[in-house]
Amino acid sequence: AQRVTQPEKLLSVFKGAPVELKCNYSYSGSPELFWYVQYSRQRLQLLLRHISRESIKGFTADLNKGETSFHLKKPFAQEEDSAMYYCALTGTGGGNKLTFGTGTQLKVEL
Amino acid sequence: NAGVMQNPRHLVRRRGQEARLRCSPMKGHSHVYWYRQLPEEGLKFMVYLQKENIIDESGMPKERFSAEFPKEGPSILRIQQVVRGDSAAYFCASSLGQGLNTEAFFGQGTRLTVV
Numbered sequence: 001a002q003r004v005t006q007p008e009k010l011l012s013v014f015k016g017a018p019v020e021l022k023c024n025y026s027y028s029g030s031p032e033l034f035w036y037v038q039y040s041r042q043r044l045q046l047l048l049r050h051i052s053r054e055s056i057k058g059f060t061a062d063l064n065k066g067e068t069s070f071h072l073k074k075p076f077a078q079e080e081d082s083a084m085y086y087c088a089l090t091g092t093g094g095g096n097k098l099t100f101g102t103g104t105q106l107k108v109e110l
Numbered sequence: 111n112a113g114v115m116q117n118p119r120h121l122v123r124r125r126g127q128e129a130r131l132r133c134s135p136m137k138g139h140s141h142v143y144w145y146r147q148l149p150e151e152g153l154k155f156m157v158y159l160q161k162e163n164i165i166d167e168s169g170m171p172k173e174r175f176s177a178e179f180p181k182e183g184p185s186i187l188r189i190q191q192v193v194r195g196d197s198a199a200y201f202c203a204s205s206l207g208q209g210l211n212t213e214a215f216f217g218q219g220t221r222l223t224v225v
Contacts, residue, residue, distance in 0.1 A: 004152070043113070044153075044201065044216040086152060095208035096143055097166060100152035 002027040004087050006101035013077050014109050021072040021104050023061075023087030031089040033063055033070040034098070038084040047072075047085070057081070077108045112136075114204050115184075116217035123224050129189040129196070131220045135204030142185045143214060144177060147199040159185060192224045 003026040013019055025031060035047040048056045050063040050070060061072045070087060084105050088098040115134040123129050135142050140161050145153040146169075158166040159179035170177065174192075179185040189196055199221050203214040 006152075043218045046213050095158075095212065096141070096203060096205050096214035097155050097158055098143075098145075098153070098214070099155065100145075102150070102152040 002031070002089060002091060002099045004089055004099050004101035006085075006087055006104050008104045009102070010105045010107065012107045012109060015079055016076050019072075019074040019077045019081065019106065019108075021085050021087075021106065023070045023072065023101060025068050025070065025087075025089050027068075027089060027091060029091055031091055033061070034088045034090075035059070035061055035070075035072050036086040036088060036100075038086070040083070044086070077106075079108050079110065082106055082108045114202055114215050114217035116200075116202050116220050118220060119218065121220055121222045123192050123222065125193055125224055126191050129192050129222055129224075131187040131189075131200050131202075131222070132184045133187070133202030133204075133217060134184040135202075136215055139204035139206055139215075141205045141208055141214075142179050143203045143205075144185075144187050145201045145203065147201065147219075149198070153201060156187075189222075192222075194224050197222055197224045 005024045033050040036044050037047045038044045059074045061070050063070050084103050086103045087101040090098050117132050142159045144156040147153045155169040157170050157177045162181050174190045176188045199219045201219045202217045205212050205214045
């Protein structure tokens with residue numbers, strides 16, 4: 001069975017500090033990993049996906065198959081980064097049938 | 111393009127009533143997914159539909175829940191004889207296709223409260 005674990009419900013950092021949102025997964029094949037973000041009163045939206053290897057809004061995430069992790073990182077947190085972040089995966093050929101983690105609320109304080 | 115539209119945004123039903131949740135996908139999208147989010151949990155996949163077909167309903171409860179995506183009109187998630195445990199946020203997403211690099215766009219969700 002596939003599973004996504006986000007161990008932190010809430011992560012509070014100061015503006016300008018580095019951010020790391022943890023995500024570990026369990027999947028027997030080759031998964032495709034995603035990070036979704038939900039800003040206050042807005043809909044869930046895709047932040048980045050590992051196959052595109054992009055940096056979006058300063059965030060990056062590297063898939064570590066050895067540690068089965070896909071942590072989201074940003075070197076310097078901004079106030080506008082405060083949001084709910086969800087890690088998700090889909091299996092080979094799974095398309096948009098996603099398995100989500102429980103989410104981490106990021107709070108960036110001034 | 112207004113994005114994925116879900117209505118109603120909030121729905122209150124008494125136990126035993128029926129709940130109908132609607133999802134209008136983005137223009138041109140023929141793939142629709144429904145997810146449920148219980149309090150303190152992540153979104154859980156329920157069902158994947160293409161126009162007039164249910165492709166994968168592995169996440170749907172076997173009883174009381176049904177989904178459709180007719181040729182014309184929105185996708186409907188129907189919950190019969192609702193119980194308190196059905197209280198949750200229900201999200202719909204749509205995509206152009208199912209392959210790699212096909213992004214799913216989410217609606218704002220319907221919050222169902224069963225009293």
